[in-house]
Amino acid sequence: MPKRHALVSGHRGFIGAHLVGQLRDAGYRVTGVDLGYFDGCEWTTPPSPDTEWRRDVRALTPADLDGVDVVCHLAAISNDPMGDLDPGLTDAVNRGGTIHLARVAKAAGVKRFLFASSCSVYGKVDDDATEDAPLNPLSAYARSKIDAESQLLELADSSFSPVFLRNATAFGHSPMLRIDLVANNLLASAVACGSVRVLTDGSPWRPLVHCADIARAFVAIADAPRERTHAMALNIGADTMNFRVRDIAERVGALVPAAPLSFSDTATIDPRDYRVSFARFARLFPDFRLAYDLDRGLEELLGAFRRTGFTQADFDGPRFVRLRTLKARLTPASAS
Ligand SMILES: NC(=O)c1ccc[n+]([C@@H]2O[C@H](COP(=O)([O-])OP(=O)(O)OC[C@H]3O[C@@H](n4cnc5c(N)ncnc54)[C@H](O)[C@@H]3O)[C@@H](O)[C@H]2O)c1
Structure with a gap:
């Protein structure tokens, strides 16, 4: 066939x-x-x-x-x-x-x-x-x-x-890594900068x-x-994977204890705040199981960061942050 x-x-x-x-x-x-x-x-x-x-x-x-x-x-x-x-x-x-x-x-x-x-x-x-x-x-x-x-x-x-x-x-880990996604960003910051600064009070919900x-x-x-x-x-996604940003930061803090966590008093700088039900997908695909929970995905990524020697320059640069690369691509060469 x-x-x-x-x-x-x-x-x-x-x-x-x-x-x-x-x-x-x-x-x-x-x-x-x-x-x-x-x-x-x-x-x-x-x-x-x-x-x-x-x-x-x-x-x-x-x-x-x-x-x-x-x-x-x-x-x-x-x-x-x-x-x-x-x-x-x-x-x-x-x-x-x-x-x-x-x-x-x-x-x-x-x-x-x-x-x-x-x-x-x-x-x-x-x-x-x-x-x-x-x-x-x-x-x-x-x-x-x-x-x-x-x-x-x-x-x-x-x-x-x-x-x-x-x-x-x-x-999580991908050959085309992004660190502009909340969990990857917090872990990358812990590894590369030695600290995790959450720019809000961490209260908004986000399914991962x-x-x-x-x-x-x-x-x-x-x-x-x-x-x-x-x-x-x-x-x-899965119902077990709705987290507050604060929960995600605390999981990162537990994995990289040398990196201190801090939060700001601001409730939010990003108005999005949502928990999601994944019941329909679970009902239609009863045999489907996520291969990764948050801890497993973070541990795998942490191992990869440590193997490759992920640096502050990687964290601050455009390579893994889509917005920075896209901005550069959309800016005519003569303007730079
Ligand atoms: N990453 C997330 O958290 C997330 C969450 C929900 C939905 N999604 C959706 O999943 C999809 C993939 O996300 P991702 O994280 O892999 O994004 P990504 O930015 O890593 O990849 C998108 C790819 O699309 C290509 N592309 C953009 N415009 C194109 C065009 N006009 N023609 C051909 N290629 C074009 C880019 O070159 C890039 O390689 C997107 O539609 C995104 O909106 C992503």
Whole structure:
């Protein structure tokens, strides 16, 4: 039997670097397409797909998707601060690029479209947000994900099945490391700077999920019968992984006791504060278990930081902080 063919957009990103290897291990032929915003920022060498294109998803045509069974669409301006840098670009890539790719995929006869959405769509909530909770976008990034979901829904029919993976905040080790995500940032600070300074009182809630577990959820959904997830939003994570920022900092403090912890009195500088219910994903995928809890993910990353000698210069530089690299990429050379 021929291998199933998956196209992964954003395969040279933090999550994509896990997804390529996992899809190949699961027996897929993988085509990766990525603009390469973070080329040169590799921490270790990411796995190669079978075919690799350095292209903008907005330039793909139906012919490019000929023979593809499933699209895993990760390419994006990938967090709230980056989204605020240029809201027009955020909309153009995160909504416009998603809908363009979905349209060309549908025209090419691709049946499944797995979209990397985000729990950021919930913004600030009092109760654990289910997929039916009111959406409350507090940034251009969150708005772009909501708009992409609703326009994707209009394309759903008996031949084309989109799914919206509303991922919790990712953390952990990846060949395309990011330290601009809360748990990774706090651990990186402990290792590189010898202290952990939380810029708030640490009270906001944030659900976490390891980047490799997000990739595993993509594979599980790609492998599942289409009816199970057709035109549906799914929160990706686990109920046991809702933390206050303070809890995350304290876990980091326990792992790196030499690094003193401090908090400020400010309630928050980032208005997002949400706990999320992952009951729907657990019900639809009862055999799926996260491979990483917070401690295991932090311990693995700490080991990797120590092996590679992660430094203050690494912490302060652009290589592992998407916003800093993107800013430099979007600034014309003549302006620098
Ligand atoms: N990391 C998280 O905590 C998190 C949480 C929820 C959702 N998500 C979503 O998951 C996806 C992947 O996140 P990540 O952390 O791996 O991000 P990342 O920034 O590490 O990777 C995104 C990749 O997309 C590529 N890209 C951007 N615009 C492109 C375009 N127009 N054409 C082709 N490639 C393009 C970039 O070059 C980059 O390699 C994103 O859609 C993000 O919004 C991430």
